[in-house]
Amino acid sequence: xxxxxxxxxxxxxxxxxxxxxxxxxxxxxxxxxxxxxxxxxxxxxxxxxxxxxxxxxxxxxxxxxxxxxxxxxxxxxxxxxxxxxxxxxxxxxxxxxxxxxxxxxxxxxxxxxxxxxxxxxxxxxxxxxxxxxxxxxxxxxxxxxxxxxxxxxxxxxxxxxxxxxxxxxxxxxxxxxxxxxxxxxxxxxxxxxxxxxxxxxxxxxxxxxxxxxxxxxxxxxxxxxxxxxxxxxxxxxxxxxxxxxxxxxxxxxxxxxxxxxxxxxxxxxxxxxxxxxxxxxxxxxxxxxxxxxxxxxxxxxxxxxxxxxxxxxxxxxxxxxxxxxxxxxxxxxxxxxxxxxxxxxxxxxxxxxxxxxxxxxxxxxxxxxxxxxxxxxxxxxxxxxxxxxxxxxxxxxxxxxxxxxxxxxxxxxxxxxxxxxxxxxxxxxxxxxxxxxxxxxxxxxxxxxxxxxxxxxxxxxxxxxxx
Amino acid sequence: xxxxxxxxxxxxxxxxxxxxxxxxxxxxxxxxxxxxxxxxxxxxxxxxxxxxxxxxxxxxxxxxxxxxxxxxxxxxxxxxxxxxxxxxxxxxxxxxxxxxxxxxxxxxxxxxxxxxxxxxxxxxxxxxxxxxxxxxxxxxxxxxxxxxxxxxxxxxxxxxxxxxxxxxxxxxx
Numbered sequence: 001x002x003x004x005x006x007x008x009x010x011x012x013x014x015x016x017x018x019x020x021x022x023x024x025x026x027x028x029x030x031x032x033x034x035x036x037x038x039x040x041x042x043x044x045x046x047x048x049x050x051x052x053x054x055x056x057x058x059x060x061x062x063x064x065x066x067x068x069x070x071x072x073x074x075x076x077x078x079x080x081x082x083x084x085x086x087x088x089x090x091x092x093x094x095x096x097x098x099x100x101x102x103x104x105x106x107x108x109x110x111x112x113x114x115x116x117x118x119x120x121x122x123x124x125x126x127x128x129x130x131x132x133x134x135x136x137x138x139x140x141x142x143x144x145x146x147x148x149x150x151x152x153x154x155x156x157x158x159x160x161x162x163x164x165x166x167x168x169x170x171x172x173x174x175x176x177x178x179x180x181x182x183x184x185x186x187x188x189x190x191x192x193x194x195x196x197x198x199x200x201x202x203x204x205x206x207x208x209x210x211x212x213x214x215x216x217x218x219x220x221x222x223x224x225x226x227x228x229x230x231x232x233x234x235x236x237x238x239x240x241x242x243x244x245x246x247x248x249x250x251x252x253x254x255x256x257x258x259x260x261x262x263x264x265x266x267x268x269x270x271x272x273x274x275x276x277x278x279x280x281x282x283x284x285x286x287x288x289x290x291x292x293x294x295x296x297x298x299x300x301x302x303x304x305x306x307x308x309x310x311x312x313x314x315x316x317x318x319x320x321x322x323x324x325x326x327x328x329x330x331x332x333x334x335x336x337x338x339x340x341x342x343x344x345x346x347x348x349x350x351x352x353x354x355x356x357x358x359x360x361x362x363x364x365x366x367x368x369x370x371x372x373x374x375x376x377x378x379x380x381x382x383x384x385x386x387x388x389x390x391x392x393x394x395x396x397x398x399x400x401x402x403x404x405x406x407x408x409x410x411x412x413x414x415x416x417x418x419x420x421x422x423x424x425x426x427x428x429x430x431x432x433x434x435x436x437x438x439x440x441x442x443x444x445x446x447x448x449x450x451x452x453x454x455x456x457x458x459x460x461x462x463x464x465x466x467x
Numbered sequence: 468x469x470x471x472x473x474x475x476x477x478x479x480x481x482x483x484x485x486x487x488x489x490x491x492x493x494x495x496x497x498x499x500x501x502x503x504x505x506x507x508x509x510x511x512x513x514x515x516x517x518x519x520x521x522x523x524x525x526x527x528x529x530x531x532x533x534x535x536x537x538x539x540x541x542x543x544x545x546x547x548x549x550x551x552x553x554x555x556x557x558x559x560x561x562x563x564x565x566x567x568x569x570x571x572x573x574x575x576x577x578x579x580x581x582x583x584x585x586x587x588x589x590x591x592x593x594x595x596x597x598x599x600x601x602x603x604x605x606x607x608x609x610x611x612x613x614x615x616x617x618x619x620x621x622x623x624x625x626x627x628x629x630x631x632x633x634x635x636x637x638x639x640x
Contacts, residue, residue, distance in 0.1 A: 096521055192517035192525035192532030198633040199596070221554035225545050234548070235509075236541030330630070335532055347529045351536070360515065360534040360635050362549060365557035368633035372596065373556070 001030050003442040010435045011385075014396065014428065019389040021431050026201040027378040032326035038441025039306050039434065040065030042159035043260075044168045046308030046320060047071055050079060050152045051188055052098060057115040060098040063322050064144060064156050070094040071154060074116035075102075079149070081156045082117045082141035093141070117141035151180045152187075161440065163260075172262045172304060174409040178296050179310055181288055182277060183338030189318070190335040190350060196359035197330050200371035202306075202323035205331065206430055208367050209301045209309040209319070210265045212253065213391065213422035215243055218370055222356065222363045238351050241299070241314045245270035246419045254416030255392075255426040256404060261305030261433025263426045266403075267313075272297040276315070276349035279342060295407060305433050310336070314356035314363075315349050327375050333357065389431075392423035481573045484583045484610055487617050492566035492587075495638050500547045504540060507619045508611070513537045515624045515640060524625055534626065535637075546637045557634045562591040564638050568606070579612040580620075587624075591632075591639045600632040602639055 009022040009031070025031055045064055048071060052060045059072040061084055068084040070093070084092045086106040093104040093113060103120065105112040110123035119139035122128075146157035148165035153176065155165055162168060169176065180186050198205075208214065216223070226242045228234035246253060246267055253267040272278045275297050285293045299313035309319040315335060322330040335353040337346060356363045377383075392415055401414035415423045487506070494503035507513070515534040516524040525531035537543060550558045566589045574582030588603040609621035624640050 098520065190532050191519050191530070194517050194532075194534060194629060194631065196631040196633050196635075218556060221549045221552050221558075224552065224554060225549060228545070228548070234541060234545050235539065236537070236545050237539075238542075343529065350528070350530075350532055354533060354536060358532075358534055359631055359633060360640075362545070365634040365636070366555050369556035369559075372633070376596070 001034065003439060003446075006031065006034065006438045006442070007435065010431050012428065012432060012435070014393055014425065017390065017393055019393070019425070019428055019431075020385045020387070021389065022384055023378050023386060024384070025434070026203060026375070027326060029326050032201075032323070034438060034441065035434075036065050036323070039437045040323065041067070042157070042441060043162050043306065043437055044146070044148070044155045044157045044165060045306065046304060047081065047154040047156050048320075049187075049189060050149055050154055051186070053079065055100065057100050057102045058098070059094055059101060059104075059115065061092075061094050061096070062320075064158055067144075067158065068092055069144060069156065070104075070141075072101075072104075072115045072117065074114070076116075078116070079147075079154070080117055081144045081147040081154070083144065085142075086111055087119065087139050087141065088122075111139070113141050117143060150176065153180075161444070168260050169304070170259050170262070171409045171411055172258050172264070172302065174407050175264060175300065175302055176310075178292065178300065179312070179316070179336065181292070182284075182296060182316075183340050184287060185339035187316075187336045188339050190337050190346075190353075193332060193334045194359060195330060195332045196368070197324070197328060198368040198371050199327055200329060200368070200375040201326060202321050202329045203430075203434075204371040204374055205309075205319070205321050205329060206303060206306065207427055208371070209303045209311055210255065210263045210426045211424075212255070212265050212267075213424060214367075214370070215422075218366050219243070219363050221366065225362060238355055239274045239348070240352055240355055241269075241274055242271065251419065252403070252416055253419060253421070254401065254403060254414065255423045256400075256409070256411035256415075257413045257426055257429035258411050259429075261430045262303060263305075263429050264300060264302040265423075265426060266298050266300045269297050269299060276341070276345040276352070277338070279345040279348075291406060303430070305430050311357070315353035317353060317357045331359070333359070389424050389427055392421055392425045395421060395423070396425050477573055477576065480576050480581050481571065481583075483617055484573065484581055484608070485571045487610060487619070488568050488571060488583065488585055488606070488608065491619070492568055496564050496566055498561070498638070500550070500638075504543060504547060507540045507543065507622075508613065509540050511537075511540050511619055512621045512623075513540075513543055514622070515626060518629050534629075534635075535624075535640075543637060550636065550638065558636070560594050562593050562634075562639065564592075565590045574607075581610050583608040583610065589639055593632075593634075600639075601628075602631070602635065603627055 009025050011020045047062050053073045056075050059070050061070050070084040071081045073079050084094050086093050088111045091108045093106050103112050112121040114120050117140050144156045148155050223243050226240050248270050251268050251270050255265045257263045301311045303309045307321045311317040318334040318336050320332045395415050397414045400410045401416050404411050514536050517532045517534050518524050528536040549555050568585050568587050570586040572584045585606045587606050590601050592599050604625045604627040607623040610617045611620045
C-alpha cells in the first residue's frame with residue numbers, strides 16, 4: 001500500500017459541501033494493519049485510571065494497540081507502564097486483569113521483575129556460563145516510550161512523535177474536568193465491569209458515541225420503555241433519562257470537534273432530577289459553581305481519538321475500544337461514579353447504567369446489531385463511498401460557540417441548534433486525524449525504508465502524494 | 468425409620484423443582500414469554516452478577532455492577548415487551564435459543580420454600596448471521612409455594628464466559 005492509497009480514502013472538502021470516507025477504511029485488512037501501526041501504536045491511547053492501581057505494587061493489565069502492557073505502581077508509589085512480555089522468551093509476566101505483586105516471576109523460566117519493571121533475578125544465572133555481553137545487557141521490562149496522566153486518567157504512546165499529553169488532550173480538558181470534578185475526590189470505577197466483542201470495525205463504535213442522528217431510529221424501544229414507565233404501563237419503577245425531552249422547545253443540543261480527532265456531543269437536560277448527580281445538587285453548585293454544575297447535568301458524550309469514550313447521559317460510562325481485526329472489536333465497559341456518592345444515588349446510577357449501557361441492557365445491543373449490519377453491508381464491493389458525513393455542514397461554525405466559550409474551551413468547530421439537526425460533521429475530526437496519522441506513518445516508514453521499500457523511493461512517493 | 472420420609476420428601480421437592488427449571492427453559496426457548504413471566508412472583512428478584520476479577524463475581528447489587536438486576540418482575544416485563552416490539556435491531560430477527568439444565572441439587576428446603584442449584588448451557592443461533600454462540604454458568608433458584616403452585620421468588624444467574632457476544636438478553640441466559 002502506498003500513501004496515495006490511504007489519502008484517497010478521505011474526501012475532506014467541507015467548504016464545497018463535501019466530506020466522505022471510503023468503505024475500504026472499514027473493510028480492508030491492509031488498512032487495518034496500518035491503523036494499528038500508525039494510529040494505535042503511534043498516538044496516545046487510553047489505558048485506565050490511576051485509581052485502578054492505588055497502592056504500591058498494585059497493577060492492572062491492558063493493551064496498547066496489539067501490545068500487551070502492564071501498568072504497575074512501584075514500591076515508592078510511582079506508576080509505570082511496561083510491555084507485558086518477559087525479556088527471556090517473551091511470555092507475559094502479569095496474568096490477571098489486576099492485582100498486587102511485589103514481584104512478577106515469569107511462569108516459564110523464572111526470570112523475576114519487581115513492580116518497577118527491573119529484572120531482579122535471572123534464575124541460576126551464576127552457573128549459566130553466560131557470555132560477558134549478556135551480563136552487561138539490560139534485562140528490565142521495556143517501558144512504553146510515553147506514559148502520562150491527566151487528573152487520574154492514564155495514557156500511553158509507543159510513538160516518539162506524539163505531542164505532549166496535555167497538548168494531545170488540548171481543549172477537551174475542560175470537558176474531562178467536568179467528569180473528574182463530580183466529587184472533590186474525583187471519580188472511581190464502580191466494581192464489576194463487562195466486555196463484549198462485536199463483529200464490526202472499531203470506527204463504527206468511534207462514530208456511534210457522538211452520533212445523535214441514530215437515537216430515534218436505533219433506540220425507539222428504549223425510548224418507548226421510558227415512556228411506558230412514566231405512564232405506568234410498565235411496572236418497572238426505574239427513573240431514567242427520557243430522550244424525548246430533547247424535543248422540548250428551548251432545549252439546545254450541540255457538537256464540538258477538537259484537534260487530534262476528539263469529538264463530543266451534548267444536550268441540555270430538561271429533567272435533571274433523574275440524574276444521580278442531582279441528588280446532591282446544592283453542594284455541587286457551591287463547590288463548582290452554577291455554570292459547571294449545569295454542564296455536569298447536561299448529557300455529554302466525548303470521544304478521545306482513538307480508543308476511549310466517556311458517555312454521560314443515562315449514568316456515566318467509560319468505554320475502551322480494542323480493535324481485534326478489521327471486522328472484530330472488543331469493548332471493555334465501566335460505570336464511573338463520583339467518589340463518596342451517597343448510597344441511594346449510587347444505586348440509581350448503577351441501575352441506569354445497567355438499563356442503558358450494559359451489553360445486556362436495553363440500548364447497547366441495538367447499536368452493536370447495527371454495527372454488524374454495516375459490516376455485512378460493506379461486502380458490497382461496488383459501493384465505495386459513505387453518505388453519512390454531510391448532515392449539518394452548512395451550520396458548522398469554526399472555533400467555539402458561546403456555550404463552549406462560557407466553559408473556557410476552544411474547540412476547532414462547534415455546531416448547536418435544536419433537536420433535529422443531529423449533526424454528522426462531528427465525525428470529520430476523527431477522520432482528519434486518522435488521515436494525518438496514517439500519512440505521518442507513511443512518511444516515517446519512507447524515512448527508514450520500511451517493508452523492504454528503498455527509503456529514497458518511498459520518500460519520493462510520500463512527497464509526490466503530499467504535493 | 469425417620470430418615471425415609473425425609474428423603475422421600477426431598478426427592479419429591481427435587482422433582483417438582485427440577486420440573487420448574489425445565490419448564491422455564493422450555494418457555495424461554497419456545498418464546499412462550501407470558502407463561503415464562505407467570506412463573507415469577509411480581510416481587511421476584513432477578514440477578515445476573517458481573518465479575519470483579521477472574522474468580523470473584525459482584526456480590527452487592529446496590530454498590531456494584533450487575534449484568535442485569537431487578538428487584539421486581541417489572542424489569543423482565545420491559546424486556547419481553549422490547550423483544551416483541553419490533554423496535555429493537557438486536558431482537559429483529561430473534562435468535563433461536565436452546566437451554567440445557569443439569570446437575571440440579573436441592574439446597575435449603577421446606578414444605579413451602581426450596582432453593583435449587585443447577586448448571587446451565589445456552590446456545591443461541593443468530594439467525595441473521597447464521598452463527599452459534601454459547602453461554603454457560605450456574606443458576607440458583609428460590610421457589611415458593613403460592614396457592615398450590617411453585618413460583619420463582621429469586622433467580623440468580625452466574626454467567627461464566629463473560630466476554631460476551633454483543634447481544635445477550637433474558638432469552639439467552
